[in-house]
Amino acid sequence: MMDRGALIGGMIFALLLAMPVLLPILGAGYLTGLLIKAMLLAIAAISLDLIIGHGGMVSLGHAAFIGVGAYATAIGLESGIEEILLLLVITLAVTGGIALITGMLALRTSGVYFLMITLAFGQMIYFTLTSLAAYGGDDGLTLWSLATLFGSDIVQEGEGLYFFVLAALFLSWFSVWRISQSRFGRVLRAARDNPQRAEVMGYPIVRYQLIAYVIAACIAGVSGLLLVQYAEFVSPSIAAWQRSGDLIVAVVLGGLGSRNGAILGAFFIVIMEEFLSSIFHEWRLIYGPLLVILVLYAKGGLNDLIHPKSREAS
Amino acid sequence: MLAIESLNKNFGALQVSKDISLSVAPGQCHAVIGPNGAGKTTLIHQISGVLRQDSGRVLLGGRDVSHLSVWERVQAGLGRTFQITSVLPTFSVLENVATAVQAKTGSSMRFFTSAAGEATLNEQAQAILSRVGLSDRADRPAADLSHGELRLLEIAIALAGSPKLLLLDEPMAGLGKTESAVLIDLLNELRSSFPMLLVEHDMDAVFQLADEVSVLVDGKIVARGTPSEVRENPQARAAYLGEGA
Ligand SMILES: Nc1ncnc2c1ncn2[C@@H]1O[C@H](COP(=O)(O)OP(=O)(O)OP(=O)(O)O)[C@@H](O)[C@H]1O
Ligand SMILES: [Mg+2]
Numbered sequence: 001m002m003d004r005g006a007l008i009g010g011m012i013f014a015l016l017l018a019m020p021v022l023l024p025i026l027g028a029g030y031l032t033g034l035l036i037k038a039m040l041l042a043i044a045a046i047s048l049d050l051i052i053g054h055g056g057m058v059s060l061g062h063a064a065f066i067g068v069g070a071y072a073t074a075i076g077l078e079s080g081i082e083e084i085l086l087l088l089v090i091t092l093a094v095t096g097g098i099a100l101i102t103g104m105l106a107l108r109t110s111g112v113y114f115l116m117i118t119l120a121f122g123q124m125i126y127f128t129l130t131s132l133a134a135y136g137g138d139d140g141l142t143l144w145s146l147a148t149l150f151g152s153d154i155v156q157e158g159e160g161l162y163f164f165v166l167a168a169l170f171l172s173w174f175s176v177w178r179i180s181q182s183r184f185g186r187v188l189r190a191a192r193d194n195p196q197r198a199e200v201m202g203y204p205i206v207r208y209q210l211i212a213y214v215i216a217a218c219i220a221g222v223s224g225l226l227l228v229q230y231a232e233f234v235s236p237s238i239a240a241w242q243r244s245g246d247l248i249v250a251v252v253l254g255g256l257g258s259r260n261g262a263i264l265g266a267f268f269i270v271i272m273e274e275f276l277s278s279i280f281h282e283w284r285l286i287y288g289p290l291l292v293i294l295v296l297y298a299k300g301g302l303n304d305l306i307h308p309k310s311r312e313a314s
Numbered sequence: 315m316l317a318i319e320s321l322n323k324n325f326g327a328l329q330v331s332k333d334i335s336l337s338v339a340p341g342q343c344h345a346v347i348g349p350n351g352a353g354k355t356t357l358i359h360q361i362s363g364v365l366r367q368d369s370g371r372v373l374l375g376g377r378d379v380s381h382l383s384v385w386e387r388v389q390a391g392l393g394r395t396f397q398i399t400s401v402l403p404t405f406s407v408l409e410n411v412a413t414a415v416q417a418k419t420g421s422s423m424r425f426f427t428s429a430a431g432e433a434t435l436n437e438q439a440q441a442i443l444s445r446v447g448l449s450d451r452a453d454r455p456a457a458d459l460s461h462g463e464l465r466l467l468e469i470a471i472a473l474a475g476s477p478k479l480l481l482l483d484e485p486m487a488g489l490g491k492t493e494s495a496v497l498i499d500l501l502n503e504l505r506s507s508f509p510m511l512l513v514e515h516d517m518d519a520v521f522q523l524a525d526e527v528s529v530l531v532d533g534k535i536v537a538r539g540t541p542s543e544v545r546e547n548p549q550a551r552a553a554y555l556g557e558g559a
Contacts, residue, residue, distance in 0.1 A: 178425070178426050178428075179425050179426070181428045181429065181430065182424055182425050182426055182427060182428065182429055183416055183421075183422045183423075183424040183425075183427075183429040183432075184422060184423060184424060184425045185425075185429070186409070186413055186416065186422075186429045186430075187413070187416075187422050189402075189404070189405070190402050190405070190413050193402040193403055193404050193405065194400060194401065194402050194403070196364070196396075196400060197400045197401060197402060197471075198402075198413075199384045199385050199388075200362065200364075200384060200385075200388055200394060200396075200400075201385075201388065201413060201414045201417045201471065201474075201475065202385050202388035202389045202414070202417035202418065202475055203385055203417055203422065204383070204385045204386075205385075208422075211423075
């Protein structure tokens with residue numbers, strides 16, 4: 001059987017790989033920034049899909065981990081750490097640590113209570129970030145120096161940064177897909193389908209859910225790191241709960257627990273926003289109904305429009 | 315194999331388990347019968363750890379499992395089915411069973427290799443499916459199965475954990491005559507390898523399967539004996555068999 005998920009994923013990445021060559025030819029080189037923004041959203045959406053789509057844990061605080069990753073990076077840069085791999089380690093340690101603690105508490109609940117408690121933790125993180133007076137408080141912080149890769153500034157802008165972000169997107173996409181199909185992922189999906197049954201199969205399900213939660217937070221943290229590198233600026237607004245809502249929209253719109261859905265959803269959102277807001281000012285008036293229509297008529301999300309019945313349940 | 319020692323459980327003012335003791339010997343099928351609301355499911359819940367007893371102990375193969383969590387008791391060898399069918403609906407029939415096999419076969423903290431591609435898990439799952447007569451349904455989503463097939467799948471899932479003891483909560487509930495007969499045959503076959511505690515309303519099933527029967531009324535065991543003894547027991551007849559039998 002041909003694996004259409006892999007085929008479509010391959011096409012997406014081939015297109016993204018070709019963009020730095022294609023866009024200038026089309027005279028649309030200015031769109032590179034937009035694509036980076038979309039890829040950063042996609043990385044975070046992919047990570048959220050691990051816990052929502054595969055784990056059935058609907059978090060409304062996921063963007064806070066983008067914020068944590070971004071601030072860990074920004075504070076690292078401000079303290080003179082410039083090596084991006086070192087910043088990556090710091091980002092992973094800080095987001096992972098915070099996710100471990102908040103996850104242990106949040107996973108005492110499920111369903112709408114889990115949603116509420118992740119929202120609460122997200123807001124706590126958001127307000128903590130606004131109170132970091134030394135790092136710009138509410139207003140955020142402009143960064144005067146950016147991260148380097150082995151001392152080279154190749155990952156700071158232009159194509160170098162583009163390909164670095166693309167590589168991160170590919171790694172996130174590939175890892176989350178592999179995880180979802182692994183023994184671990186199978187237990188995670190079993191716990192989503194029927195937590196009591198999964199427990200009565202002999203699995204301590206909270207342990208699996210917590211690990212998934214931490215992995216997802218770490219990937220979102222990486223998206224935060226790259227966001228700093230791209231925007232050369234960080235502010236608490238990236239951790240606001242509305243951003244978490246955008247991520248949920250991307251994941252649901254793309255198709256929960258599908259191989260390529262989170263990428264499709266994230267690109268759709270970023271491109272629609274750009275496109276609609278360029279035609280008229282009150283673009284959100286169209287955006288809302290459009291979402292409603294998509295959710296009603298494409299239950300499996302954009303991924304299902306491309307290839308129906310591909311939800312990776314098995 | 316299983317021993318329950320003076321189990322007590324209250325829901326507020328309601329006493330659902332009153333000083334319940336019983337045991338299941340290796341190779342034995344012990345049935346628990348009783349009217350609706352007698353506390354049969356609550357008893358199974360306490361044995362499997364879904365509910366915590368207020369006092370008393372549950373011993374499995376001589377080991378006190380009273381304070382273990384649900385998953386630890388399954389790992390210790392308690393397999394169970396639910397009165398209301400409980401499977402993984404989006405998984406295929408095969409994967410339902412393979413997931414249960416996986417719990418007993420090596421670590422599940424493996425993150426990169428495909429679980430669906432593990433031949434050993436699939437082979438064991440296939441073997442169990444053919445044992446319960448569901449092999450031709452292996453690739454269907456569990457949600458597509460008929461009620462009777464779901465009951466069989468639940469038994470397959472329980473068997474996949476290679477249990478020392480099976481707890482079956484009304485496995486015949488909702489089955490037609492022929493389906494019941496098939497299931498009774500299956501349980502009869504399994505009985506020698508898997509001691510069972512069987513909660514059942516279907517009297518035919520109980521009299522065909524059970525070596526020993528306990529009659530539970532209002533949380534209390536009011537009679538116990540072989541099926542024929544219980545059938546003749548006036549207290550049991552009054553409490554339970556009375557009207558219809
Ligand atoms: N979580 C609970 N809280 C309070 N009361 C409960 C709870 N669960 C069950 N009960 C009550 O405890 C009693 C025993 O319930 P249980 O489900 O064990 O009965 P049962 O013997 O399995 O009945 P049935 O034959 O209908 O399955 C019932 O009166 C029920 O209403
Ligand atoms: Mg019951």
